[in-house]
Amino acid sequence: MxxxxxxxxxxxxxxxxxxxxxxxxxxxxxxxxxxxxxxxxxxxxxxxxxxxxxxxxxxxxxxxxxxxxxxxxxxxxxxxxxxxxLSQLNSFELDTTAETLTVGPGVTVGEVFDPLFNAGFDIQTGSAPCPSLIGVTLGGGVGRYQGVYGLIADALVSVRMVTAHGDIIEVSEDSYPDLFWGIRGAGSNFGIITSATYKLHPLTEDGDTFIAEFIVSAEGSPEYFHTLEAMQPLPAELSSIMLITSNPVTNATQTLVHWVYKGREADALAALAPILALDIEVTAMMSVPWNEMVGAAFGGVVEEICIHNINRDLYSFNLKNYAAETYVESFNKMHDYFMEYPAGRNSVLQFEFFPNQAMEAFPQNYTAFPWRDTTGYINFNIIYDAAEEETAAASTALGLELRDDLVATSGFPELTVFVSYAHGDEKLEQIYGADKLPHLAALKKEWDPLEVFSYNNGIPTEYP
Incomplete structure (x- = not known):
């Protein structure tokens, strides 16, 4: 009506x-x-x-x-x-002369791929096509290209924003620069972004990417994990997503692996040589233009990942150190969980190994995003019917246990988490960083004193 x-x-x-x-x-x-x-x-x-x-x-x-x-x-x-x-605010303006893209919050990540590629550009993006591009940006925006281009928030030029007072303002390095610092990493706390402008990158290597995917058996997973550990740090152009899952046909616990190289096939094969030397099952080996890269992952499974109205619970954290033995232990715990709780077999332990060379090259205080030394993000995606109370309890217990285990060898002294992946039970310092919080709290007090924008891992108006 x-x-x-x-x-x-x-x-x-x-x-x-x-x-x-x-x-x-x-x-x-x-x-x-x-x-x-x-x-x-x-x-x-x-x-x-x-x-x-x-x-x-x-x-x-x-x-x-x-x-x-x-x-x-x-x-x-x-x-x-x-x-x-905000889905009706789906404006889309590509300026090929200025090499910028301006979109509204109703534009999803996947909707920018083809227009940008066809115009000769690319941009750092997240791992799925379905979220709003602006929504992903507000937490910082991690992804496969952060080793080459940095965070999605690092591409941000300016935004138009409605404040808690109902004012419409333009925010950039030249207009409210302090607020511009804050929205790049903690943006859900200060207002509603009605449009955002990004700086684009001209295509390199004609926009080619190379995808290699594998299925690793339970028996082969330890060797794979140790090979992965030996490969760190990954080249800036090479990223990977690894899933510990239950095979829906055989119920065997397995590791699914997706690698992407930003560039030509010959360079990709050289970078992937340690993986290709292993005796593991190859499921994909192909060059695709960058606009098809996200959709091609794991044989197009992203369509299932994007389905709404699923009961999903997440425990997530950052890492900067690869630890094969911890991954072996986690694999075994996932196997035991799948065997004892069949209702949880759609759950996935996901590892995003994203190199950080370009992300870390920006000054640490360039934006509010606090974790520029991160090279990986681990997510335990718990999927089960909400009525399965026994599975729910076991899943929560496992999520907390895996988080403790993997954080212990993450390279960080304690739990740290990318805000867009936060469960919600973490300390503010573990989400936003203790060194960033005083500045963020001051911004909160100035721009949202009544804390009306505080349901998404809200920041207080006073800290400490």
Missing amino acids: HPDRQWSPDTYVSFPGSQEFEQSTERWTTFSAPTYRAAISPATEEDVAKIVKLATCRNIPFLATSGRHGYTTTLGDLQNGLAID
Whole structure:
């Protein structure tokens, strides 16, 4: 239904029980999800500002989302609130002369691939096509290209933003530079981004990437893990995603491996020589243009990864040291879990090994993102029917155990986690970094003193 005339004609409000409401609120994961009494889908930036003013004036708690692919248990703190669905703000402007891309929050990562490639550009992206590009950026934006280009947030030129007071401002190095620092790594805390402009990279090697994928048996996994450890640090152009899973046909625990090299096949094969020397099953070996790289991973499984309304729980953390023996122990614990709890066999222990040369080359205080020395991100993706209470309890216990085990050899003195992967039970220092928090808290006090933007791993207005 359309609200009264204060809104633009295409802005609409929806309520529980309607198809429009479901489309405006359905999430990638139903675990610890927020609940809403109503949803509003603004069609203009001006309407976003009006919504924020109205909600704050009437003390209505709200959450602004677009792809709704984000995860943290703190989102569940919002109950019976207002959903602000940003999916209609899907503007897309490619400036080939300035080599920039400007998008709205309704544009997903996957929607930029083909237009950029066809125009002769690429950009650092995340590992899945379904999240909002802006949503991924706000946490910093890690991915396969961070060794070559840095974080997605490092490509950010400017944003347009609605503040907690309902003002519309442009934020960049030249306009509110302090706030621009904060939104690149902790951006969910300060306002609603209505558009963002990114600096692009001209294609290199015609945009070629080389993909190599393997299935490693339980017997072969220890040798694979030790080979991987010996390969660190990875070349800037080479990244990998490794999954410890249960085979859906045989129920055997296995390791699935995806490698991507940004460049030509000959260079990729040289970089992958230690892996290619192993006696493991090859499932893919091919060159693809970079715009097809994400979709081609694991035989196109990303379509399943992007399905909404699945009960998913995550325990995640950073690493900068590869530890083969810890991976062997984790493999064995995953095997025992799969055998004892069949309802959890869709769960996955995922390792993202992303080199950090370009990411770490930026000054440590260039943005609010605190973990530029990270070279890997581990995620225990727990997937089970919410009614399976025994599996739920065992999964939580295993998630905490794996996190403790793997953090102990991560190279960090304690748990650290990329904010977009945070479970929600971590200390603020483990998410944002103790050295960043005083500055972030001061920004929070200035730009969001009532803490209306605090459901996504919220920052306090005072620290310590």
